[in-house]
Each structure stands twice: as structure tokens, then as C-alpha cells.
Amino acid sequence: MPTPAVEIHGLVRRFGATVAVAGVDLTVPQGSFFGLVGPNGAGKSTLLSMATGLVRPTAGTVRVAGHDVWADPVAAKARCGVLPEGLRLFERLSGRELLGFTGRLRGLPGAEADGRAEELLRVLDLAGAADTLVADYSTGMRKKIGLAAALLHNPAVLFLDEPFEAVDPVSARVIRDVLERYTRSGSTVVFSSHAMELVDRLCDTVAVLHHGSVVAAGPIAAVRGGRSLEDAFLALVGAGEPGAGELRWLGSSSG
Amino acid sequence: MVGLFVRLKLRLLRASLRKPARLVLVVLGLVLGTLTVGLFGVALFVFRDEPRTAAALGALIAAVLALGWATVPIAAFGVDETLDVGRLALLPIRRERLLTGLLAAAFLGVAPILTVLLVGVAVAAVVRSVAALPVALVAFVLLSAMCLLLGRLNTSALSRLLRSRRGRDLAVLVGLLVVLAAQLPRLLVQNLDEQRLQGIGDVLRWTPPGAAIRSVADASAGSWVPALAELLYAAVTVAALLAGWYVALGAALTVVDASTERTRSRRRPGLIALLPGGRLGAVAGKELRYAWRDPRLKFSWLQMMVFGLAVPAFSLLPAGGRFAPLGVGLFSALLVSSLGFNQYGPEGSAFWLTVAVTATERDARTDLAGRNAATALVVGIWVLAGSTALAVVTGTPSAVPLALGAGAAVLGAGFAVGGVLSVLAPYPMPDQPGSAFAGPGAGRGCLAGLFWLVGTVVTAVASAPVWVPALVWGDRPLVVVAVLAGGPAWGSGLAWVGRRIAARQLLARLPELLVAVTPDRT
Numbered sequence: 053m054p055t056p057a058v059e060i061h062g063l064v065r066r067f068g069a070t071v072a073v074a075g076v077d078l079t080v081p082q083g084s085f086f087g088l089v090g091p092n093g094a095g096k097s098t099l100l101s102m103a104t105g106l107v108r109p110t111a112g113t114v115r116v117a118g119h120d121v122w123a124d125p126v127a128a129k130a131r132c133g134v135l136p137e138g139l140r141l142f143e144r145l146s147g148r149e150l151l152g153f154t155g156r157l158r159g160l161p162g163a164e165a166d167g168r169a170e171e172l173l174r175v176l177d178l179a180g181a182a183d184t185l186v187a188d189y190s191t192g193m194r195k196k197i198g199l200a201a202a203l204l205h206n207p208a209v210l211f212l213d214e215p216f217e218a219v220d221p222v223s224a225r226v227i228r229d230v231l232e233r234y235t236r237s238g239s240t241v242v243f244s245s246h247a248m249e250l251v252d253r254l255c256d257t258v259a260v261l262h263h264g265s266v267v268a269a270g271p272i273a274a275v276r277g278g279r280s281l282e283d284a285f286l287a288l289v290g291a292g293e294p295g296a297g298e299l300r301w302l303g304s305s306s307g
Numbered sequence: 308m309v310g311l312f313v314r315l316k317l318r319l320l321r322a323s324l325r326k327p328a329r330l331v332l333v334v335l336g337l338v339l340g341t342l343t344v345g346l347f348g349v350a351l352f353v354f355r356d357e358p359r360t361a362a363a364l365g366a367l368i369a370a371v372l373a374l375g376w377a378t379v380p381i382a383a384f385g386v387d388e389t390l391d392v393g394r395l396a397l398l399p400i401r402r403e404r405l406l407t408g409l410l411a412a413a414f415l416g417v418a419p420i421l422t423v424l425l426v427g428v429a430v431a432a433v434v435r436s437v438a439a440l441p442v443a444l445v446a447f448v449l450l451s452a453m454c455l456l457l458g459r460l461n462t463s464a465l466s467r468l469l470r471s472r473r474g475r476d477l478a479v480l481v482g483l484l485v486v487l488a489a490q491l492p493r494l495l496v497q498n499l500d501e502q503r504l505q506g507i508g509d510v511l512r513w514t515p516p517g518a519a520i521r522s523v524a525d526a527s528a529g530s531w532v533p534a535l536a537e538l539l540y541a542a543v544t545v546a547a548l549l550a551g552w553y554v555a556l557g558a559a560l561t562v563v564d565a566s567t568e569r570t571r572s573r574r575r576p577g578l579i580a581l582l583p584g585g586r587l588g589a590v591a592g593k594e595l596r597y598a599w600r601d602p603r604l605k606f607s608w609l610q611m612m613v614f615g616l617a618v619p620a621f622s623l624l625p626a627g628g629r630f631a632p633l634g635v636g637l638f639s640a641l642l643v644s645s646l647g648f649n650q651y652g653p654e655g656s657a658f659w660l661t662v663a664v665t666a667t668e669r670d671a672r673t674d675l676a677g678r679n680a681a682t683a684l685v686v687g688i689w690v691l692a693g694s695t696a697l698a699v700v701t702g703t704p705s706a707v708p709l710a711l712g713a714g715a716a717v718l719g720a721g722f723a724v725g726g727v728l729s730v731l732a733p734y735p736m737p738d739q740p741g742s743a744f745a746g747p748g749a750g751r752g753c754l755a756g757l758f759w760l761v762g763t764v765v766t767a768v769a770s771a772p773v774w775v776p777a778l779v780w781g782d783r784p785l786v787v788v789a790v791l792a793g794g795p796a797w798g799s800g801l802a803w804v805g806r807r808i809a810a811r812q813l814l815a816r817l818p819e820l821l822v823a824v825t826p827d828r829t
Contacts, residue, residue, distance in 0.1 A: 106662055108818040125666040134663050139656040139825075142593060144600040149593075156589035157664040185600070201660075 055118040057082045057209045057240035058103060063112035065098050072098040074264035075112070080209075080242055080257070082117075085235050087251035087272075088244040089281075090261035091289055096244040097137060097213050099261065103242070104134045104211050117208045130159075133207035135198045137214040137244075143187035147178055147197045150186055151204060158205040165204065172200040177226055192223030199227060203234070210234065212243035216250055228254065248282035262289045312408035316415045333417055340421035344428055351432030358435065360501050362524040363508020365429040369516035372422055372454050379418075380458040381465060381481050395560070402557055406549075409556075413455045426450045433520060435527030442526040442534055446519040449541045453516060456548040464555035479602040512537075515544035578684060586670075590677025591684070597653075598681070603736075604653060607646055608685070615639030616693045624697065629706035629781045632694035636710030637717055637774055639693065641766060643686050644721025648762045649755070650678055650729045652736050656825040662817045671810035679722045679802060690714045705787050709777045712787075712794030716773035719798020721766045723805020730812045732758050733823040773797050 058080035065073040073095040080086045090096050101107035103114045105121050105128070113120055119127035142150055148169060155165025173179045176196040181189065186197060195215055202210055210231075216224050231241050231254075245251050251258060252272070258281070259269035267288050268275045276284050324330045347368060354361040395405065413419060430447045434440065468474035511517035522537035578595055582588040598608050619634025651658055665671055694710035734755055767774075773794045780786045813820065 104663060106659055106818060106821060129663065129666045132663070134659075136659055139659045142597075142654075142657050142660065144597055145593065149596065153589050153593050154660065154664075156584070156586050157660065159586065162584045 054082050056080060056115075057084070057117060058086075058242060059113075059115040060099075060103065061113045063099065063102060063114060064110045065095075065102060065107060066110045071264050073102070073109075076261075076264075076266055078259055078266060078269060080240060082240055083235060083238045084240055084257045085231070085255045086240065086242045087255035087258040088242065088261060089246060089248065089251055089258060089285060090244075091246065094261040095264040096261055100211050100213050100242070100244060101136065104132050104136075105129060106134070106136065130205070131208040133202035133205070133210040135195070135202045135210075135212045135215055137217065141186050141194065141198060141201075144185060146183045146185055147173060147189070147193075147200075148182040150197060151200055154201040155204045160205060168204055169200070172203060175226075175230060176200055177223075190220075191217075192219040195219050196223055196227065199230065203230070207239070209240045209242065212241065214245060215243055216245060216247055224250075248280075248285055252276075252281040260285060260288050309408050309411045312412040313415065316412040320416065336417050337421075340417065341424075344421060344424045347425065348428045348432075351428060354432070357501070358433070358524060358528070359505055359508070362433050362520060363504045363511070365433050365520040365524075366508050366511040366514075366517035367504070368425060368429045369450055369520050370511050370514055372425060372450075373457055373514075373516045375485075376422070376454040376457040377461060378481060378485050380462050381469070381478050402553065402560070405560075406553060406556060409459065410455070413459055414451075419455060422454050423451045426454070429520060430523055433524045433527065435524075436529075438529075439523055439526035439534075442538060443523045445538055446523050446541065449538070449545050450516060450519045452545050453519070453541070453548065456545065456552060460548055460552040460555055463552060463559045466559045476602045480606070483602075483606045515541050581684065582680070586673045587677040587680060590674055591681040594678050594681035595685070598685070601653070608643070611642035611646060612639060612685075612689055615642045615689070620697060624700065627701055629698075629701070629703045629709055630778075631701060632697040632703065632706035633710050633713060633774075633777060633781060635693040635697060636690045636712075636714030639690050640686055640714040640717035641721060641763060643682060643689075644718050644725055644766065645759060645763055647678065647682060647722065647725030648728045648759055649732075649734060650725060651733050651820060651824045652729075654824060655735060656821070658821050658824050662821050665814065665817060668807075668810050668814050671813040672806050675722075675726050675806045675809055675813070679726075679806075682722070683718060686714065686718055687711075705784070706781070708787055708791040709781050712790035712792070713770075713774040713777040715795040716770040716793075716798040716801075717766060719795075719800070719802040720769035721762075722798075722802040723769070723808075724762045724766050726802075726805045726809030727812070728758055728762050730809045730816065730820065733820055735824050735826040769801055770798070 056079045058078070060076055060078040063073055063076040064071070076095075076099060088096050088099065098107060102109045102112075103116070103121065105125060109122070113122070115121070116128045117131045119131065121128040121132075142153065145153060151169035151172065152162075152166055155169060156162060158165075160168070170179075173182050176199065178193060178196055178200070181193060186194065189197065195217075199212070199215065202212070212231075215227055215231075219227065231243075235241050255272055257270065258272050258275050260267050260275065268284075272281065275281070279287075324333060347364075351361055351364060354364060400408075414423070427447060430443050430450065434443045462469070465474065469478055508517070512521045518537040519541040522534045522541070525531075525534035525537065579592045582591050582595075598604050615638040616635055618638050619631050623631040623634045651661075654661075661674060665674065690710055691707070694707050698704055698706045698710075732754075773790060776786055777790045777794075781790070
């Protein structure tokens with residue numbers, strides 16, 4: 053059996069009294085398209101941040117392609133591509149400059165970095181905005197340039213936090229195509245989302261996170277159990293429907 | 308509608324006071340403001356027997372207030388959300404009602420209240436007769452309205468622009484200019500006498516705020532025709548401002564915002580071509596681009612460079628000889644390198660990229676070295692040009708190598724101190740791109756100032772073995788050669804040691820540093 057792309061053991065993160073991630077064990081098979089779903093505040097971002105070295109775990113270990121992220125960062129960080137959510141990019145660089153900068157930080161030779169940057173800009177439909185400052189990009193363009201920066205060094209595992217959040221359908225399709233091409237070659241994508249339909253369509257493996265713990269994980273068919281992913285998810289996290297007596301005034305307007 | 312807006316404003320005020328640091332700031336502002344009002348009150352009372360001087364001083368106060376209201380709200384746009392009428396665009400309110408409501412709300416707040424008080428003092432000081440009281444009352448109302456309307460008119464007219472990134476950058480620059488301009492009154496006061504003040508008053512009487520004050524003085528003197536004419540002039544101005552605001556309000560409420568306008572970058576700024584390739588060059592290039600493109604960073608850089616040149620030029624040129632050119636090297640290096648005492652702070656959460664790509668101590672050292680290289684490049688060129696210019700004036704060419712050598716030592720010491728301070732005592736810059744007044748986060752300003760002081764002192768002490776001989780024995784050729792050769796060696800040695808210490812800490816504290824430089828969400 054090949055080395056799993058990501059192995060997470062007993063991962064815990066506390067912020068003061070709150071427990072963001074409460075002991076997570078997960079294995080992401082190599083070459084999988086892995087969806088991490090959960091309601092807001094379930095700990096998805098914290099989990100991804102710990103897996104990529106941006107947040108230090110309170111306890112537990114993370115291995116990326118067999119390398120411990122915290123004990124062997126040289127090997128692990130080289131194999132990670134990261135697109136965080138809610139963190140800034142270097143926005144006063146143009147798209148082209150940002151990719152050139154990131155490529156060199158990743159240790160690529162200058163010409164190689166620039167060549168890959170041009171290709172990514174073209175494929176992600178950003179060539180026209182290559183010399184525009186990232187500060188002036190729309191949300192979809194930001195996600196795309198962030199994805200390009202994460203892909204630049206051809207990582208073995210790509211960690212994407214909410215890559216489709218607030219992205220227009222055209223950009224979403226472009227992102228999907230690139231990601232599908234990337235996983236077909238045996239690389240792994242781990243992404244978080246609360247767009248169930250999207251996860252249902254894209255992923256072969258999912259994990260459901262709720263209150264910092266994994267409540268279900270495995271091949272998508274097993275987690276779904278014959279229902280749609282959304283229904284399975286709502287059953288798992290226990291969503292309530294509004295009571296019959298509430299909101300009675302709503303919808304009665306004749307105007 | 309008026310009641311609603313007044314309550315909204317009061318609620319926003321109360322909410323903003325819930326943060327202790329903000330409360331302290333507001334109380335401090337109130338105390339300082341009241342003291343200022345009192346001070347002017349006393350000054351105006353002193354001139355009671357000099358009607359012409361009193362009127363001139365009153366006109367000056369009124370003009371400065373009006374100018375302040377015309378500029379400061381633009382800079383404060385990102386801070387005070389009640390200034391942004393665009394936020395009300397979706398509410399079904401008629402413009403007339405919106406106008407009265409916003410105007411009423413505009414009178415609430417620390418600055419408006421202090422303004423009204425100050426206007427009151429200025430008007431009261433020029434009243435000389437009971438008969439002039441009605442004129443004074445009208446002038447008082449007109450002046451207060453004039454100030455507040457100026458603030459509203461500008462922010463409404465510019466609200467479309469101010470919501471775009473270019474506009475916010477512009478607002479930051481306006482704010483920084485206001486901060487600089489605030490130094491002017493001090494210079495003015497130092498050279499002010501009654502004669503000059505009256506001269507200023509004679510000019511200002513032709514401006515609307517000056518005319519309003521003048522009308523009270525004229526009425527007191529019994530010349531009613533000019534008094535009424537001046538009052539009319541002020542009233543017409545207020546009416547024009549009101550009409551302008553009405554139009555601007557309509558435009559701000561209906562025209563889509565410009566936040567999607569784009570700026571293209573120049574592909575190759577000159578200096579960046581000089582940088583080496585690879586990681587070091589990439590970091591240095593990013594630093595140079597940011598120094599040029601980020602208005603706050605750009606201003607800090609320019610300020611430090613100008614001070615580095617101006618302080619020695621003004622204070623040391625009279626002493627003659629090598630002192631002024633040498634001073635350019637020392638001051639520029641000290642001040643500019645002090646910008647690096649919190650070099651990760653301005654990056655904010657974008658620092659995650661550095662966290663994601665830094666895995667070895669060597670990576671961390673290269674990152675620090677790249678930042679240092681960018682600074683060294685700019686300071687080197689600046690000191691070479693500045694000290695050469697001053698050396699030509701004083702006729703001491705040997706001062707140029709002295710300035711370069713000693714400057715390099717100071718710069719290297721500053722890099723060592725800056726690297727260590729940046730890693731051990733980082734603090735975030737607030738996430739308010741539209742505000743020039745955003746310093747270090749709440750409550751951290753004091754600590755940041757302390758670090759700056761300690762850092763500059765340590766820098767000066769660590770580089771003393773080079774700059775002290777340059778200063779004392781710089782007229783001997785042997786010392787010039789020794790400083791030119793030894794300064795860069797000493798400086799790079801210190802910087803190397805500092806980078807090793809800082810890099811080890813940086814690598815060990817990467818995630819913690821990311822938390823430390825990420826601005827608090829408000």
C-alpha cells in the first residue's frame with residue numbers, strides 16, 4: 053500500500069478555553085480528491101492550518117507524504133501547496149509578480165518560475181490581469197491567483213481552504229478543471245467547503261467535521277449511505293427545522 | 308428622521324467607546340480639546356483691548372477650523388462609517404429628510420462639539436456691544452454649519468472615489484499631509500507677533516470664515532452696512548455648501564462605486580533590475596515594490612530619508628567641515644534602519660506565505676538578508692547623493708567616504724537590532740487601509756515607541772566604534788581610509804550575527820509570529 057498523502061493522529065488545538073479541534077484522526081489516500089465538510093466553526097480551517105504548518109497543534113501529529121510537518125518541515129513543506137482562507141496575499145504585487153515571487157521563495161530557478169507563472173496565468177484565465185495589482189482583483193480572481201501560487205512548485209498534496217467560496221461559476225469551473233487534471237496525475241487535493249453539492253460531485257473521499265471532531269469519514273458512497281450528501285450531512289450534524297408556530301407572518305403579504 | 312439619525316450616531320459612539328483603549332483616546336481628546344478651547348479663550352480675552360488683533364486671531368481660528376474640516380474627514384473616511392453615505396443607498400429615504408438627519412447627526416461627536424465651542428469662543432471674543440449680539444449669534448451658527456458642512460460635502464462628493472483602493476491610498480496620503488501640516492502652526496507661533504497676526508487677519512477677512520468673524524467686529528464698531536454684507540457673504544457660502552452637499556448626496560446614493568477600478572503595475576522599476584536572482588532577490592524586490600506602492604510604507608520611508616538629510620543639513624551645516632555630510636550618513640542609516648524594527652508587522656496576515664515556505668534556518672536568514680539588501684540599496688544611494696551634495700557645499704570631499712563607511716556601520720547595527728526585535732517583539736498594524744491615523748494597534752503604541760527608543764540607542768552604541776572616530780578624527784586621511792574600509796566590515800559583521808540570532812528565533816516561532824502580526828478583527 054502506498055504512503056498515504058496525509059496522516060493525522062490525535063490532532064488537538066485549543067485557543068484558551070475553546071477547543072477548535074478535539075482529537076482528529078484522518079488518513080487521506082494518495083491521489084484522492086478529499087473533501088472536508090462541516091458547519092461554520094467546526095474547525096476545518098484550524099485543521100488545515102495545522103496540517104500545513106501555519107498553526108501549531110496543541111497535541112498530535114501530521115504527516116504529509118510520510119514526512120512529519122513539525123519534526124521534518126523541510127521535506128513536508130516542499131510537498132505542500134497551500135491556499136488559506138481569510139489570510140491576505142501580497143496584494144501590492146501584480147498577479148505576475150506575486151507568482152514570480154512565490155516561485156523563487158519555493159526555490160525554483162527564476163526562468164522556471166516565470167515560465168510556469170505564465171502558463172498558470174493563461175490556464176486560469178488571468179493573462180489579461182497579469183499586470184494588475186492583486187489588490188484590485190475580484191474574489192474569484194484572488195482565489196485563482198492563490199491557487200496558481202499554491203500549484204507553482206508542483207506539490208504532492210494541495211490544501212485548499214474554501215476554494216469555491218464566493219467564486220463566480222466561470223472561475224469555479226476553471227478551478228475545478230485544473231484540480232481534476234492535477235489529481236488525475238496521482239497528486240492529492242484536500243479541500244474544505246460547505247457547498248455539499250460541489251463536494252458530492254468532485255470528491256471521492258470525504259470527512260465530516262463537527263465541533264472539532266470527525267463524525268464520519270471514508271469513501272463518499274459509504275458516508276452518503278444511499279442519501280444525498282447534503283441529507284447525510286444534515287443528519288450527522290443534527291440540523292433542526294423551524295417549528296411550525298414560528299415565522300407565521302412570513303409569506304402572507306399580498307403585495 | 309432627525310431623531311433616528313441622532314440615535315444611530317449616539318449608538319455608534321457608545322459602541323466605539325466600549326473598547327477601553329478607544330475610551331482613553333476619546334477622553335484624552337476631550338481633555339486636550341477643552342484645554343485648547345480654554346487657551347484660545349484666554350488668548351482672545353487678553354486681546355480684548357485690541358479689537359483688530361482679536362478679530363485677526365478669531366479669523367485665523369475660524370479659517371484653520373474650516374480648513375481642518377475640509378481635509379481631515381477625507382483621511383478619516385475609513386474610520387468613521389457615519390461619513391459614508393453610500394451605506395444608506397439602499398434605504399428608501401427621500402434626500403431632503405436624509406440631509407436634515409445627517410446634518411443633525413453631524414453635530415454629535417467629540418470633534419464637532421469642540422469645533423462649536425471654539426467657534427463660540429472666537430465669536431464671543433470680538434463682540435464689543437450688546438447691539439452686535441444678534442449678528443454674533445447668526446455668525447456663530449453660520450460658522451459652525453460651514454465647518455460641519457465642509458466635512459460632509461467632501462466625504463459625500465468623494466465617497467465613490469474613497470471606496471476604491473486608489474481613493475483610500477489617496478486618503479492615507481492626505482492624512483499624512485495633515486499630520487505634517489499640523490507641525491506648521493508651531494513654526495508659525497514661534498515667529499508670530501501682533502503685526503504679522505493683523506496682516507494675516509487682513510487677508511483672511513476676505514474668506515467666508517474670516518468674513519463671518521469680521522461681521523461681528525464691524526457690528527460692534529457700529530458699521531452696520533459692511534457687517535451685514537459680510538454676514539450675507541457667509542450665509543451665501545453656507546447655502547452653496549448645502550446645495551453642493553445636496554447634489555453630492557444624490558450622486559453618492561445613485562452612482563455605482565468604483566471599487567473595481569484597476570491599477571496596472573509597471574513591469575520593471577529601475578532599482579529592482581540591480582538585485583540578484585533567487586530567493587534573496589525576490590524578497591528584496593518585494594520590499595522595494597512595497598516601499599513604493601504602499602502609501603503608509605512609502606510615507607515612512609520618505610519621512611525618514613528626508614529627516615536623515617534635513618536634520619544634519621539644517622543643524623550641522625553652520626558648523627562647516629565634514630560634520631553635515633557625515634551626519635547625512637549617520638542619521639539616514641539610523642532612521643531608515645529603524646523602519647525595520649517591526650518588519651513583519653506591516654505584512655500582516657500575508658506573512659503566512661513566509662511561514663509556508665520557510666523550513667530551515669538558512670531560509671530564514673535569506674529572508675532577513677533580502678529585506679536588508681533592499682534597505683541597504685536605497686540608503687546607500689541616498690547617502691552617496693546627500694553627502695556628496697553637502698560635501699560640495701562645505702568643500703570637504705573626504706566627508707563622502709566617511710559618511711558611506713560610518714553609515715554602513717550604523718546600518719548594519721540597525722539590521723541586527725531590527726532582525727532580533729522584529730522576531731522577538733512583533734506587533735500588528737491595524738487593518739484599516741483607508742486610515743492614515745492607524746498606528747500600532749490599540750494600547751501597543753507606547754510599547755512600540757519604547758522598542759523604537761531602545762532599538763535606536765542600541766544601534767548607535769553598537770556602531771560607535773566606527774562613527775565616533777569618524778566624528779572626532781575624521782580630518783586625518785588614515786581615519787578616512789579606516790572608516791571606509793572598516794565601517795562596512797563592522798556593519799556586515801554585526802548584521803550577520805544579528806541575522807543568525809534572529810533566524811533561529813524566526814524558525815522556532817513561525818506560527819506564533821503569524822498570530823502576532825495578524826491584525827485583530829474588529
